[in-house]
Amino acid sequence: MKHLVSFKNIQKTYDGLRPVVKDLNLDIDEGEFVTLLGPSGSGKTTSLMMLAGFETPTQGEIFLNDKPLHNLPPHKRNIGMVFQNYALFPHMTIEQNLAFPLAVRKINSVDKKQKVSRALDMVKLTDFAKRYPAQLSGGQQQRVALARALVFEPKLVLMDEPLGALDKQLREHMQLEIKHLHQQLGLTVVYVTHDQSEALTMSDRVAVFNDGVIQQIDTPTAIYEAPNKSFVAQFIGENNTLLGTFVYRDEQYAVARLADGSLIRAVPVAHSQPGDQVALCIRPERVLVGNAGSTVITARIQEYIYLGDHVRMITEIAGQPNFMVKLPISHMNHSWTVGSSISLSWSPEHIRALDAAPY
Structure with a gap:
C-alpha cells in the first residue's frame, strides 16, 4: 500500500535549544485513521501543524504523495482541517461557510x-x-466544521481535538459519525487528542507521544493489551503497576520478586538483568478474585468505589497500595470489608514486565 504521508527525521524546536518534536x-x-495521542506538550499537535503547514520543521522533511511539502503553503496542500473551536465564519450562513473553500478553489457555481x-x-x-x-448547537456547529473540511473532497483530513468542547454523550456520538464518514469516503485521517477512549474507539493505529517522541505506534488492541513501555501502560486506560526486582527469565516468562518475597511471572518486555527493577503492569479487568488464575497472591482491601454496573476494589499487595480490581456487581461478596485479606x-500472559523508569 502506498504511503500518503511520510515524516522523515523531523525535529522541531521553537527556541533553538529544547526540541518539541x-x-x-x-x-x-x-x-x-491514525491518531496522535499524548499529554499536553508531548509534540502531537506540533506534528499535526507541521503537516498542515502552519509550523515549519527545524530539520527533516514531510512528504505528501511522495512530494516534499516544505515550499507549499497551507492553502495549496489540499488538506481538510477541523479544529476544536470550529472556526466558522459567523457572518455567513451554513451553506455559505461550506461554499467558501470551493470559491477559493474557483469551483464553478453548478459544481459548487x-x-x-x-x-x-x-x-x-x-x-x-x-x-x-x-x-446552531455546539454539536451542529462541529458537523458544519466537519462538512467544510470535506466539501472539496480532500484525500487527507487533519483533526485537532475536534470534539473537546462537546459533552460526553455528544462526543461519543460524533466519534462514531466521524468514523463512519472515514469508512464511507475512504478518507485518510490524522487525528490529535489526549482522550484515550477516543483514540481506541476511532483509530486504525494510535501513535502515543511523550516528550516529543513516539513511545509506541500500533493498533488500539495492541496498544491497550500489549504496551511496550510503562508510560504507555499508564497513559492508556487504567493500569496496575507492581514494582519488583528481576530475578531470571525462563523459556517463556520473566520472573520478578516483590518486596514480600512473592515471585511473579510476567511477559518479558524490558531488557532486564538480574537485580534490575521492573514494573509489572496488569489491567484491573484481568485480575480475578479467588484462586482461578495460575498466579495467586494475598491482598488487603483498602477501599470500594461504586460505579453502578461495577465496583472498583482498591487493594494493597506486598506493601504497595492502590492495586485495583474491577468487579461486576454480581460478583461482589458483602462479607468483604475494608481491611479484609483476600486472594x-x-x-x-496478562501481566507485563516493563521498564521501571519514572513516567
Missing part, C-alpha cells in the same frame, strides 16, 4: 451547489443551510 519518523497509508448540497446531506444538516452558526489471581 525529536526525530519523528512516521508513515501513514492511504485510507488510514452540488458539492455543498452533498456535504450538508452527509452531516444531516440540509434543513439548516440558511441558518447562521450562532443559531487475587491472574494468568501470567
Whole structure:
C-alpha cells in the first residue's frame, strides 16, 4: 500500500535549544485513521501543524504523495482541517461557510451547489443551510466544521481535538459519525487528542507521544493489551503497576520478586538483568478474585468505589497500595470489608514486565 504521508527525521524546536518534536519518523497509508495521542506538550499537535503547514520543521522533511511539502503553503496542500473551536465564519450562513473553500478553489457555481448540497446531506444538516452558526448547537456547529473540511473532497483530513468542547454523550456520538464518514469516503485521517477512549474507539493505529517522541505506534488492541513501555501502560486506560526486582527469565516468562518475597511471572518486555527493577503492569479487568488464575497472591482491601454496573476494589499487595480490581456487581461478596485479606489471581500472559523508569 502506498504511503500518503511520510515524516522523515523531523525535529522541531521553537527556541533553538529544547526540541518539541525529536526525530519523528512516521508513515501513514492511504485510507488510514491514525491518531496522535499524548499529554499536553508531548509534540502531537506540533506534528499535526507541521503537516498542515502552519509550523515549519527545524530539520527533516514531510512528504505528501511522495512530494516534499516544505515550499507549499497551507492553502495549496489540499488538506481538510477541523479544529476544536470550529472556526466558522459567523457572518455567513451554513451553506455559505461550506461554499467558501470551493470559491477559493474557483469551483464553478453548478459544481459548487452540488458539492455543498452533498456535504450538508452527509452531516444531516440540509434543513439548516440558511441558518447562521450562532443559531446552531455546539454539536451542529462541529458537523458544519466537519462538512467544510470535506466539501472539496480532500484525500487527507487533519483533526485537532475536534470534539473537546462537546459533552460526553455528544462526543461519543460524533466519534462514531466521524468514523463512519472515514469508512464511507475512504478518507485518510490524522487525528490529535489526549482522550484515550477516543483514540481506541476511532483509530486504525494510535501513535502515543511523550516528550516529543513516539513511545509506541500500533493498533488500539495492541496498544491497550500489549504496551511496550510503562508510560504507555499508564497513559492508556487504567493500569496496575507492581514494582519488583528481576530475578531470571525462563523459556517463556520473566520472573520478578516483590518486596514480600512473592515471585511473579510476567511477559518479558524490558531488557532486564538480574537485580534490575521492573514494573509489572496488569489491567484491573484481568485480575480475578479467588484462586482461578495460575498466579495467586494475598491482598488487603483498602477501599470500594461504586460505579453502578461495577465496583472498583482498591487493594494493597506486598506493601504497595492502590492495586485495583474491577468487579461486576454480581460478583461482589458483602462479607468483604475494608481491611479484609483476600486472594487475587491472574494468568501470567496478562501481566507485563516493563521498564521501571519514572513516567
